Amino acid sequence: MRLFGQGRAALVGDPATAERLGWGTRRRSRPDPELILSPREGDPRREPWVAPPWYRPALRLETLRHGPARQPHWTYLTAAPGVARDLARLAAPPDPRGFSVGLAGLGRVGGVAATVLAAAPSRVSGIRELVIHDVDAANQQRWLLELGSIARWQGRGELPLVRAAGPREIFERCDAFLFAATDGVPPLGTRGEVRMVQLAPNRAILRGFLAEARRAAFAGLFLIVSDPVEWLAQSVFFDSNSDRQGRFVGDGLAPERIAGLGLGVMWARALAAARRRGWSETVARAGAAYGPHSKEVVAFDDVARPDRTRSERLSRAARECNFKVRDLGHLPYVGPGVSSVGLMLPPLLAGREALASVFVDGVYFGAPARLTWGLYPTGRRMADEVWTALAGLHARLRARARALDLLWE
Numbered sequence: 001m002r003l004f005g006q007g008r009a010a011l012v013g014d015p016a017t018a019e020r021l022g023w024g025t026r027r028r029s030r031p032d033p034e035l036i037l038s039p040r041e042g043d044p045r046r047e048p049w050v051a052p053p054w055y056r057p058a059l060r061l062e063t064l065r066h067g068p069a070r071q072p073h074w075t076y077l078t079a080a081p082g083v084a085r086d087l088a089r090l091a092a093p094p095d096p097r098g099f100s101v102g103l104a105g106l107g108r109v110g111g112v113a114a115t116v117l118a119a120a121p122s123r124v125s126g127i128r129e130l131v132i133h134d135v136d137a138a139n140q141q142r143w144l145l146e147l148g149s150i151a152r153w154q155g156r157g158e159l160p161l162v163r164a165a166g167p168r169e170i171f172e173r174c175d176a177f178l179f180a181a182t183d184g185v186p187p188l189g190t191r192g193e194v195r196m197v198q199l200a201p202n203r204a205i206l207r208g209f210l211a212e213a214r215r216a217a218f219a220g221l222f223l224i225v226s227d228p229v230e231w232l233a234q235s236v237f238f239d240s241n242s243d244r245q246g247r248f249v250g251d252g253l254a255p256e257r258i259a260g261l262g263l264g265v266m267w268a269r270a271l272a273a274a275r276r277r278g279w280s281e282t283v284a285r286a287g288a289a290y291g292p293h294s295k296e297v298v299a300f301d302d303v304a305r306p307d308r309t310r311s312e313r314l315s316r317a318a319r320e321c322n323f324k325v326r327d328l329g330h331l332p333y334v335g336p337g338v339s340s341v342g343l344m345l346p347p348l349l350a351g352r353e354a355l356a357s358v359f360v361d362g363v364y365f366g367a368p369a370r371l372t373w374g375l376y377p378t379g380r381r382m383a384d385e386v387w388t389a390l391a392g393l394h395a396r397l398r399a400r401a402r403a404l405d406l407l408w409e
Helices: 015-021 057-065 083-091 108-119 137-148 167-173 196-215 229-240 263-277 280-286 308-327 334-342 345-349 384-403
Strands: 009-012 035-040 074-077 099-104 127-133 161-164 176-179 221-224 258-260 288-290 298-300 354-360 363-371 375-377
Touching: 009 015, 009 083, 015 083, 035 083, 057 354, 057 375, 057 384, 074 083, 099 108, 099 167, 108 127, 108 137, 108 334, 108 345, 127 137, 127 167, 127 345, 137 161, 167 196, 176 196, 176 345, 196 229, 221 229, 229 258, 229 354, 229 363, 229 384, 258 363, 263 280, 263 288, 263 298, 263 308, 263 334, 263 354, 263 363, 288 363, 298 308, 298 384, 345 354, 354 375, 363 384
Parallel strands: 009 035, 035 074, 099 127, 099 176, 127 161, 176 221, 221 258
Antiparallel strands: 258 354, 288 298, 354 363, 363 375
């Protein structure tokens, strides 16, 4: 077996991509590579560009109800020009000190999330430094002072270093980027879906960050916190991989390195309802939430053997809590900042299962997922009615992505 590359990763059977990377034939004196990658055929508009051995991209939506595969090698799509940058990043050894995480947008949700992450010891969170940025210089300085004032009295465990930087440095130095900036949050008293109205203004802000990411050849994680979570994640993939006419070019961010962090609070709201009724132990063990950070989210008390009444109550709780907080005269931001980001990011970075909106058959879909190189949905055995509900929801989201001009035909 002829391998290319001298580092921790090596390609097999693809001298053309190896030449693009500048990887020569692997010397026999080198130790065995940690990762062996084989080329595969597929559609880079609908599949992850790089996939670990346990993930089967060809299954697409079916991955939600299938267990892990046992393939011999990692795989990658040669049809995506941007994959060479990702393979080079994958071959680089991880920093043993932990992750450098950048966070842009220190408003309500961003500020709460930053507080939780800054207060968690690095050995627990895996975050060695938190790099913050806000367009408002005074607000940025205020949060730098506030977060710098978090410390333990004779406590064990070093907290992340907190510092401020501009977008260019964030994309040049950080392993993961959290987009929490927002514009046009609907005021209290607004009825109906309050998230979609933020798509256009927040997408406009995102384009500036995408330009900086492209300049830096960023290959880290690009994580969306701002609303509407799924559609902004879709916009990141679409905008970074389109030319000026909206045609797919595939030289931007890989879809599996983009994700949305909004499902955690939906699950927390459902679990709170289960706790009030005495179901929380069963629901926490066997249940799950799926779909978007919106009124279409679905939650199940037991994915394999769901109780319809219980699941409907959990779904309703996840969908309605946002409006109940607004009706009390407050904007809901504590739960999202803590449950979707502060408590979700550390296990995600550690490679444990987390809740996120990840790339599934061309659109970003909330599901249990795991970070290996990118974020991939983790399948589980599920009842037919659960699968039917998820397939229908995914089809509706694909149709909406098409209507929003966020799919390449």
